[in-house]
Amino acid sequence: MKIAVLPGDGIGPEIVAQAVRVLKALGPNFDLEEAPVGGAAYDVAGHPLPPATLELAKKADAILFGAVGDWKYDSLARELRPEQAILGLRKHLELFANFRPAICYPELTAASSLKPEIIGGLDILIVRELNGDIYFGQPRGIRTSELPLFKGAREGFDTMHYSEPEVERIGRVAFEAAQKRGKKVCSVDKANVLETSQLWREVMIRVSKDYPDVELSHMYVDNAAMQLVKAPKAFDVVVTGNLFGDILSDEAAMLTGSIGMLPSASLDKNNKGLYEPSHGSAPDIAGKGIANPLATILSAAMMLRYSLGMPAEADRIEKAVQKVLAQGLRTADIYTEGTKKVSTVEMGDAVVAAL
């Protein structure tokens, strides 16, 4: 089993190091190979996704990813900025299906800005399409306008785009996920305004016929942003496009108050995947040893389950994480009175010990 380990920027290296320790402690002899990505790769190789890193990711069975991004790269041209690494990996490896669970752990309910009765026990899954939409649509650019009203002025433009097969394949992923959960899919679009969404909705309805045991509903994205705040537990699986998924999955993660706990998976059609925490690179706390490694450790568990066919090992990690939470250990981001504040490494120690 070859695992590409791409720590990246900010807190990436610290949290990935703990996940690697946990993988090693599990027993099986994983072939772990590390490569630079993001700003760290730009620094050593002049590009956020150097050919050698991409090659490694291609030939690996799965990818464990930390995070990319740091203010110090803000002035680079966009094609050289750290974010391009993650966009490039998603596209080159055809990782089109992003699973972003938003779970509120019983021990951490108090960390949420929502009232416990609204958020306690939350367990929803956002399935975000990752290969299409306005992220990759052509044409796009900045040019001089030819529109009568703005003639001669500069204008920026991007193309939102989905084809039927793209919608169908992410739809199937969502319906299949729902079959293993609460059997409800809410498809989020903006079909009252966008043509792309009209096609999206039509295809979802057609595909849903193959999953008669799953209930399909539709919601406009503005309403979804509201309902997530008002009654998040009413959702089971949410399926949506790349752009709306970017916004809603982050909103949903933050609802739980413990985004430092949330893993994510980005899969191709053969369940090869990239696994990363839902949170970002947090350059403001990088190097301080206080970042929460649990989202990354839980991402490693997802990797074992989805890409490496090792569900028992995945369970072991998840149980170990539950145990350290029950022991009252907390990194700073999820600390509340009466619990014990620990460092990144101490949290890793505790998970390894709990395995």
Next chain:
Amino acid sequence: MKIAVLPGDGIGPEIVAQAVRVLKALGPNFDLEEAPVGGAAYDVAGHPLPPATLELAKKADAILFGAVGDWKYDSLARELRPEQAILGLRKHLELFANFRPAICYPELTAASSLKPEIIGGLDILIVRELNGDIYFGQPRGIRTSELPLFKGAREGFDTMHYSEPEVERIGRVAFEAAQKRGKKVCSVDKANVLETSQLWREVMIRVSKDYPDVELSHMYVDNAAMQLVKAPKAFDVVVTGNLFGDILSDEAAMLTGSIGMLPSASLDKNNKGLYEPSHGSAPDIAGKGIANPLATILSAAMMLRYSLGMPAEADRIEKAVQKVLAQGLRTADIYTEGTKKVSTVEMGDAVVAAL
């Protein structure tokens, strides 16, 4: 002073009726003229925005709008659906600047799904651009794909678009609004992915130089969706495009828990405006006499202040609303134990009495 009164669908007629009573009770002899809009207009005139309604809106000094939309029009072609009325009014009248305050009234803090310490005292203003973006960008449509990967399949596409003058004018509106408030503007975009956002950000930075007393910051839309949940009170004025503004302004409104209280204004460059509640047409409770008319009544107050130059009268309405809240009167949507539940009309009565 000519005011076009467009009640629309669902609860629109009920709530607008109360706002009209309040306006009449104020004293000044407003010239109020009513016309159908949305589904109601489709029913009588075959179009959601009939020429006579548009004409009235054009010649009026301000427009008091209820809400549009009802499931019974879901099967109509998009150009005939109720939503087209509001999009058409915004575009034809060049109402480019949407003011959406998100305020948490002290008496209603408990109605929020957020903890009181997070939401209590919230007072932010979202300034959303309304005339551009992917709402109106061309080309758009559904067609057969020519892309090698999807050749022959159907594809939907839309164009996100902003020109420099469009960004500049909404930017100035936001900076001027901030000068009268907390002197902070947060511009929300997705500049790490979208070219449109890159131009947006660049123009915001340039325009900000003319407002040295206002502090400009930038935030990606996914992060903004998170920060609104985590620490909404950190914002003062948020300025963003049509699509991101649609999502974030609804999210922000729902944070307060009392979206039935929140007015909005959509202004042109001469401060002529359309005023409507932030909530929708709620067809599920239409005709039951239980809808909250306060957002519409407060929209009428905004109209007096921004378009009709009558700030004293606006104050009177706002004070009257505060008074009925202090009296403990609540419609069903904001009812909590220990307060008195009243109907739409009773709430109107109370505001008129309090004037």
